[in-house]
Amino acid sequence: MSPLVIANIVLTVVVVLYAVGLFIYLLKTRYKFVQLGKKVEFDESVQERIRYLMVNVFGQNKLLKDPKSGLIHVMFFYGFLMVQLGAIDLIWKGLVPGSHLPLGMFYGVFTFFQELVVLMILVAVVWAFYRRYVEKLVRLKRGWKNGLVLIFIGGLMLSTLLANGMGLIWHGEGLTYTEPVASSIAAIFSFLPTSAAATVFYIAWWAHLLILLTFLIYVPQSKHFHLIVSPINVYMNRLDRTGTLTPIDFEALEEAGENAESEDDIPSIGVGRIQDFTQKQMLDLYSCVECGRCTNMCPATGTGKMLSPMDLIVKLRDHLTFTGAVVTKQKPWVPYQFFANTKGNQLAMAAGAEGAVIEDIYSPSLIGDVITEEEIWACTTCRNCEDQCPVMNEHVDKIIDLRRYLTMTEGKVNSDAQRAMTNIERQGNPWGLNRKEKENWRDLDPTINIPTVKELKKSGEEMEYLLWVGSMGAFDNRSQKIALAFCRLMNEAGVKFAILGNKEKNSGDTPRRLGNEFLFQELATANIDEFEKNDVKKIVTIDPHAYNIFKNEYQDFGWKGEVYHHTELLNQLIEENRLVLNYEVEETIVFHDSCYLGRYNDVYDAPREILRGIPGVKLVEMERNRETAMCCGAGGGLMWMEEHVGNRINVARTEQALATNASVISSGCPYCLTMLEDGTKAKEVEDTISTFDVAELLERSVFGEKVKTVADNVDELTEEMLEEVVASVDSQEQDKNEELNAEK
Structure with a gap:
């Protein structure tokens, strides 16, 4: 073995060990940063988690929701996995000249497919560059940092092809069909002497090795840390009850x-410092790839609000890195000689100084300095961000913890939010209306049998379903019509149901999403006591927010029963022929998916099946429908808060x-219907576009043109009274003007 070959081996070992040492150091620092968070219990459902990992990491399930960008990533992902064997082969060729990986007769097949993959990756690099810098997708960041990895990947592929081509000239192996690209390069540069070819080979070889090792060191210090962290994050992701909030143990x-x-040891309620997040939530931060899919779908971002889900995660991640540097005294950026002046390294140095006080070095307020209150309150909790996230980050739970x-x-x-919560606490509804009037809505149509639980018991009949009416169904004039339509349909189908009446409290969804966990738990405990007292086994509701919280979140407080959304039950009754659709409804209908019905609980088909089954109905879809449906703007307690920034979400x-x-x-x-109805008024199309709940449309098909209820008459009476009042005021104004003229 020649001295040059030996020197090359020694130098390679030194460089590789140095790079690997830096890489291990970076992994340790990030691990220590994540360890600053609260420990969290982990459900070890190994088989299910492995299946979930295979589907979402190796199957690239989430990424392929956007076919264009998803295909690019699939090419990068699988291409990069496959070319690692090619990188080993290339390094082998440089360390042991004239040889290659001992793959025997399969080596030719290996080199052929390797070149195909390399070409595929180069196409993906060009495509990705075009999407980011020419097409300029709004969700993608630009700048040299975001293009650096494309340069790395492109450099690795080109250096591979060049080195292999020069290797053919150097060793006089001749052209081969198993390496068509390398052979083409060798043919183009066939005029080079073998010594020159050897020199170019090692230039390309070292370029490849240095780019590879630089990339290795760069990954933990950039958004590309997701290459390492995201598979772990996906594996540890929750498997059921998506979007469920973690209860606070107040005791x-x-x-x-x-x-x-000490005062520092007193735990806070919610998250006021970065250390108050759980370790899993911190893992989310380092998993973010900054792809912008979350922000692209966010209704707050899309209507000009302060919130960007991606920026929220990035700001929390950077804050965690700086806090970790101070607390652990570990420099987050290496090689230190090149990054001595960076903020993170300077913080670590300052924290390591004798007598250093951490609070004096780095103590920004998490809420205020890092994340603004405007961002926190802009979230509708629609979970469109989470549904789009390819690495399974959860944004909403972090925002709720901050709330x-x-x-x-x-x-x-x-x-406005505080007023709603105070009213819920005192009267059980956001308006503060008398709780003793909660069952009065049923008097709007005496022809419909709507018994209370108490009345049903007195009659000797057994209750199959408890109908949870909710504040909207009980007190809101428009929503009362939905409740009445649903009850009329249940009467027709012979469903035995009852309501709690004045005993019904608030479900607790609004205070919980607004951050008042204490009030929510009080309400949940009281409701569960009422359910158990009345032996409630099944609940049906017209409110997706109540549906979600009963189905997924009351379990944490001891109640487990069957919960149905009214469209699920109605669809079931139609399938059982207990409801017959006799009449045509000549309408072109577009269905809006409620976030808490769709993304939270995967109920997309039941309402559509009902609408498709109604004779005369033509069902059409919005561009954003089902999983990608845009929020109406009422979720997360925002129903009770005015929008003062940007455009109104419901109008959009x-x-x-x-x-x-x-x-x-x-x-x-x-809630959605109210927001959409207000939207038609804002667009001044309420006279040409109607808004109806699925139950109301089904009612028309079952019973024909609906007989006017007392509720309808009340609306007309109100309009007549209003006209009379206006006429009276105008008359009084006219009399005053005549008197003034007479005096003059």
């Missing part, structure tokens, strides 16, 4: 506070519905 918090040795801190620790709540969603040229906008949620 444990109180006990921890009593046993705290919990603002609401329960700081007492900083929007005045209404515009999407109007683009379908439908005559009816339908929904399965009273």
